[in-house]
Amino acid sequence: MLSQESLARIDRELTKYPDDHRQSAVMSALRIAQDELGWLSKDTIAFVADYLRIPAIAALEVATFYNMYELEPVGRHKITVCTNISCMLRGSDEIVDHLEKRLGVHMGETTPDGKYTIKEGECMGCCGGAPLFHINNKRMCEYLTPEKVDEILGELK
Amino acid sequence: MANEVCFRTLHLPNPGSLETYRSIGGYETLKRIVTEKVKATEIINQVKISGLRGRGGAGFPTGLKWSFMPRYYDGTKYLVCNTDEGEPGTFKDRDIIRYNPHQLIEGMAIAAYTLGARVGYNYIHGEIWEDYVFFERALDEARAAGFLGENLFGTNFSFDLYAHHGYGAYICGEETALIESIEGKKGQPRFKPPFPASFGVYGKPTNVNNTESYASIPFILQHGGQAFQDLGVANSGGTKIFAVSGHVEKPGNYEVNMGIPFPELLSLAGGIWKGRQLKAVIPGGPSTAVMPAASIMGATMDYDGLSKAGSSLGAGSVIIMDDSTCMVQTLKRLSYFFFEESCGQCTPCREGTGWLYRVVKRIVDGEGRMEDLDLLTDVSSNISGRTICALGDAAATPVLSFIKHFRPEFEYYIQHGRSMVTGK
Ligand SMILES: Cc1cc2nc3c(=O)[nH]c(=O)nc-3n(C[C@H](O)[C@H](O)[C@H](O)COP(=O)(O)O)c2cc1C
Ligand code: SF4
Ligand code: FES
Secondary structure (H helix, E strand, C coil), X not given: CCCHHHHHHHHHHHCCCCHHHHHHHHHHHHHHHHHHHCCCCHHHHHHHHHHHCCXXXXXXXXXXXXXXXXXXXXXXXXXXXXXXXXXXXXCHHHXXXXXXXXXXXXXXXXXXXXXXXXXXXXXXXXXXXXXXXXECCCEEECCCCHHHHHHHHHHCC | CECCXXXXXXXXXXXXXXXXXXXXXXXXXXXXXXXXXXXXXXXXXXXXXXXXXXXXXXXXXXXXXXXXXXXXXXXXXXEEEEECCCCCCCCHHHHHHHHCHHHHHHHHHHHHHHHCCCEEEEEECCCCHHHHHHHHHHHHHHHHCCCCECCHHHCCCCEEEEEEECCCCXXXXXXXXXXXXXXXXXXXXXXXXXXXXXXXXXXXXXXXXXXXXXXXXXXXXXXXXXXXXXXXECCECCEEEEEEEECECCCEEEEEECCEEHHHHHHHCCCEHHHCCEEEEECCCCCCCCEEHHHHHCXXXXXXXXXXXXXXXXXXXXXXXXCCCCHHHHHHHHHHXXXXXXCCCCHHHHHHHHHHHHHHHHXXXXXXXXXXXXXXXXXXXXXXXXXXXXXXXXXXXXXXXXXXXXXXXXXXXXXXXXXXXXXX
């Protein structure tokens, strides 16, 4: 279900924790699985649990508790805009409006071609660079303006 | 003076590299302590003299916390660093791990030596992936250079340190939720006592400190606790990183001496943007009370200074609001945050945060009633003090302080169905 590369990454995470606490690696293992497959299906979660030799329910609880896991398919580029206070004070609304208009979908939705999903997020701990979003939980884009958003969207394949 | 402690490398090229850190004497303090076998009691004493108080928000004296760790223990003790900053307006620890990660690593290694911890974890906020990757690289560098791992400097002191990546849950900043999360569970706070010092990671004695707290340690042990205390003022030793965000010309982190008058900090951040006027400031993150311009302009930025002025230092997350800010709409966003991030274990917090959000939303939607203001105050008071962790209190603070200081704006909104400030 997961590639050799992903499994090797999970194995590396496992070395951080004592042998009798493999569950500690579940957060990163789920993240690695999501990086490869785009989202976490019940089967993927069960696979990860199996690989770590922990109960499937334990992995499912983690996948549902933390906000950055996707339990439904998302677009190829998931854009999460922080709309919390420091970002709001510096115009995150304008970024949200711009994305919605440009992509023709609302927050929480995916474009019909499956290319983009846009979402609202909570504080990302980068408030000095507000307004901002991150892409696929990885790439942080700060000091946004509508023009800069267009530039970034233009680069995404 | 600025950038004297945690941001010591910031003015140099490649501030986050091992080479740069070593060029200012980095890891020499650790080496001296470990090879000269400096006594743990002596180190803890210096940390006490320094006046360092936990930079994660609660301000608990670090030296005292360290003295709670059991000295003799048959088994592994753990050291945990809290880099999970997710309280809106807080972004200081991110700059430590990307601009001076080795000072944090050295500080944690000194703490591990002092407390007898064999293994450490740095729990890093989920959204800052690139900085997490950078920190992991710094760990590899430190290992390769012999500052982490087995038998350091040829002694019997060994310390392994790893990074653990969060994945989007503010509550994991609470130390026992964070510990649950390291164990691979949902981040739900534990009842205290027992405290982490006796029952932490995997049930073992664990010391938890904030990133900025650990990163201050090498300075304290290099120059002595008194030198650190002398940078600050009474009850607030040292420097503090203030993360300034919102309506200023130059948002960013400013490491300055404790006790700096607020107007000075504001001018470092370029003053209010667009030539507007200051309206209000949340001085320490949304779990600290909002302050109207007049009270913050006369305050000094330290524990006592801010508490005298009616709020608190918190994590030093200074959120600046100009005169175009609608306090009702701002409170709605904050109330949503606490509602969304409540872990749901305690009824007063789970139900109360939902109530608060729905009532503020109803006011913003033009359906508010005058009684709602008392209702908000009642619900807030009923959350306070009845929950497992401090998130419940944190959710009540903005509601109580916004209404206290900006009541006419709330009343106007209820009467007219629109904002007194923006007209919308
Ligand atoms: C809801 C909540 C969120 C918290 N978030 C953080 C955080 O992001 N970073 C942090 O260092 N401490 C946070 N804390 C405080 C920690 O529980 C703990 O007191 C701190 O990490 C101890 O380190 P210190 O003594 O060095 O400050 C939070 C507490 C609560 C109740
Ligand atoms: S106070 Fe709220 S966040 Fe804290 S444990 Fe209780 S329900 Fe969870
Ligand atoms: S409020 Fe947007 S990153 Fe903190």
